[in-house]
Amino acid sequence: MSWKLVWTRPALKDMKKLGQQEARRIREKVKLFAETGHGDVRRLTDIDPPEWRQRVGDWRVFITPEMRRKELHVTRVRKRDQAY
Numbered sequence: 001m002s003w004k005l006v007w008t009r010p011a012l013k014d015m016k017k018l019g020q021q022e023a024r025r026i027r028e029k030v031k032l033f034a035e036t037g038h039g040d041v042r043r044l045t046d047i048d049p050p051e052w053r054q055r056v057g058d059w060r061v062f063i064t065p066e067m068r069r070k071e072l073h074v075t076r077v078r079k080r081d082q083a084y
Contacts, residue, residue: 003034003065003072011061014077022059026077029056030063034072051075053083060084 007015015023033039033054040055041063054061060083062076076083 003070005030005034006066006071006073008073008075011074011077018059018077022057026056026059026061030054030061030072030074055080 015026018026029039033041041052044051044053049064052063052065054063058080060076060078060080061074062078062083064073064075065071066073
C-alpha cells in the first residue's frame with residue numbers, strides 16, 4: 001500500500017516552526033504510514049472531502065487522500081490543543 005506523499009505549503013510552513021527532532025519524527029511517521037499503512041491514523045467524521053488525522057505524540061497531522069492518484073496530501077501539522 002505505497003502512497004506518494006505531497007506536502008502542501010501550509011504544512012511545510014507548520015513544519016518549519018518545529019524543532020529538528022520533532023519535525024524529523026513527524027516526517028518519519030508520515031512516511032511510514034504512506035509506505036505501510038501503519039500508524040495512529042483515523043478518518044475524521046462528517047468532513048467532505050474525507051480527511052484523516054495522524055497522531056504523532058502531541059502533534060496532529062492532517063492528511064487528505066487522493067485515491068485516484070494514490071497520493072496523500074499533508075495539509076496541516078498542529079499541536080494537539082490547537083488542532084480541533
